[in-house]
Amino acid sequence: MSNEVRSLGMISPKGTGKTSLVEAILFNAKIIKRLGRVEDGNTASDFDPEEIERRMTLFPAVNTFTAGKTRVHLLDTAGYPDFLPETRAVARAVDNAVMLINAADGVKSQAAKFWALFDDLQMSRSIFVNFMDKELANFGAVMDQLRKAFESALFVPITVPMIKDKKLVGVIDLVGGKAYACEADGSGKFTESDIPGDFEDLAGEFKEKLVEAVAEMDDALTEKYLESGELSEQEVTQGLLKGVAEARLTPVYAGSATLNVGVAQFMNRFLSLSAAPGQRPEITCKDKDGNEVVRKPDPAQPFSAFVFKTLVDQYAGKISLFRIVSGKLTPDSQLLDTTQDRKVKVQQLFTVFGKKQEPADQLVAGDIGAIVKVDEFQTGDTICEMANPVVLPPLKFPDPVLSLAIKPKERGDEDKLSLGLTRLVEEDPMLKVSREEQTQELMISGTGQIHLDCVVSRLKKRFAVDVEVSTPEVPYRETITKKVQVQV
Known part of the structure; x- marks a missing residue:
């Protein structure tokens, strides 16, 4: 079902640690056996020789894995300005975005372009304040900078760093009211406990901001907060779910991707708070007569999807990465490419993990998959079932400069x-x-x-x-x- 699918795009300026965060998430989920490093050219996402040589993400990479009962599509994207147009196209394929901030550098001007992208697409979004282990890192200062840079946004702290003797020793989950002392060796290991006394004031200050923001999401929560001055964990979670799904608030997390500190706590909360495909807005498209119709992110709707990225592999041939907007898809399906007005037979379906493809029996609304060796497909094409042809809004790319x-x-x-x-x-x-x-x-x-x-x-x-x-x-x-x- 679509409610058991989550898609997450790491979308932020270069140098903020997107690929390292993806790597830590995959390592903690036991999908990869060792924590790769961008500097060593051995990460799951940066596998193109050009990326390895330049030590930066240049092309979008999809990593699909299972966490409990949830199928997660985790995308790494390029942050360099030259590649922002393609990142914009890829952003349409995911329901949730994470913008990383380098805690030592603060909020830079480039962040505004990414924030505008999220607004344009009405995306649910989160912030991961990375590099909290660096000497000049200051979580409170970053929160202030975010509020100043994006005055209309509502930033809500979910996890905050524990700094002791100028070292990052763990994070506090404000929703659950627990502290997590983390090993700083990349293992991702942590110990849960009550919030230590020397961090109670810090946690209390940020928790107050969290509850105040959540209370604004619902009239009943507002009334309860005004009457009692507090909300239960269940009520806070209820408000967060509503605020995230409607893109009215932005959760903020803290940690260090390279040290794998705070990553497990971030991902745990993401899976419980992120927007499901069914919570995303319906898409207006056109039928064969040019009339406007809508497609809802629902497996029961007619099948429709769009190709958001094309790869050409020396051995596998042409690989078309696509996002299912509505309906479901199984192997051996006869489809229509309405962009080119061509009938296409799709024999096999795949999910994607880096440069590898795994066969899939069925994909549903919200899923990201791959079709191999169908030369007709091009980036931006709409594909749909024969009986209900539609054309989805096109992907737009700027003129060359x-x-x-x-x-x-x-x-x-x-x-x-x-x-x-x-x-x-x-x-x-x-x-x-x-x-x-x-x-x-x-x-x-x-x-x-x-x-x-x-x-x-x-x-x-x-x-x-x-x-x-x-x-x-x-x-x-x-x-x-x-x-x-x-x-x-």
């Missing part, structure tokens, strides 16, 4: 270059390839210098073609500069 002329270094590599660019364009909707009509130069266009640098590097690594890039020639055009008189 930078163009470079490109040619192979070696004669005879023109075909290899052409093949490589064709494959990369299939994967990357931000990349455009064209030929300048007058100069006949082959051009690549993208979102910035880093984006095009990655294109050049991937051509060499994946397709064994060295290229030269240069500033495009300016086409010569004659221009009238002054008036003249002509006698005839």
Whole structure:
């Protein structure tokens, strides 16, 4: 059922520790056996050679696993500005977003772009204040900065750090009123206890802010709080569930992803408080006659989905990652790609874990899956059942801002270059390839210098073609500069 599905996207600026948090979550869930490090190039999410070399996430990665009875789709995304357009597209595939803040650096200006994205998509969201083990980390200061940067938002502390002798020793869960002393060796081990006396004032201060915010979510809670000045744990949870589902409040968690401190407590609360697919807004789309219809995130509705990312694997071929908006899907289904008006037979379904695919018997509304070796699918395509065709809102990508002329270094590599660019364009909707009509130069266009640098590097690594890039020639055009008189 959709209520047993959760999707979570790590969506925030670069350098905030998204990949490390994903790694710690997977390790704690016993999905991976060791805690990888971005610096070592061995994380579950950053598996592309370009990501390993640059030590940064460049492409979205899906990690699907089971936590109890819940199927969790955990997505890591790029935080560098050049790749924000694709991150925006990927954000449509998840129901919940987590924006990480580097506690030592505070809230930077780039965070505003991500926050605007969440607002545009009406996304349920949380904040994870990372790097609380750093010397300059200050949780209270970050809370103040968040409130100042996003004045209309309501930030609610859920876990707060325990700092002793300038060291991060654990976190306090304000909802449950318990302290968790955590090992700082990456093991994720912790000991639960009552809140220690020397942290009672800290916990009390933040708990008061939590309860005040939660009381605003419901008239009955407001009345109870005004009468008694307190709310029970059950009532606090009730208010949080409502506020998160309606994107009216933002839970804030604290910890250190690299030390694996506070990560278990964050994930435990996320699973209990996050928005389920059925709580997300319905989507307005168009039927075959152009009339507006709605699709609700419900397995009982007609099947509809959209492709949000395309990968081309050397061995598996074309891999189309998709999000199911409504209905359910099983293997051996005859579908319609309404974007291209093509009938498509889907023989197998998969869930995704990093660069691996696992067969799936059925996927339902809210699920993220993969279809392999269907060459017709492209990023942004709507796929649906034959009997109820619709077209979902398209994914939007901006026009390129930078163009470079490109040619192979070696004669005879023109075909290899052409093949490589064709494959990369299939994967990357931000990349455009064209030929300048007058100069006949082959051009690549993208979102910035880093984006095009990655294109050049991937051509060499994946397709064994060295290229030269240069500033495009300016086409010569004659221009009238002054008036003249002509006698005839």
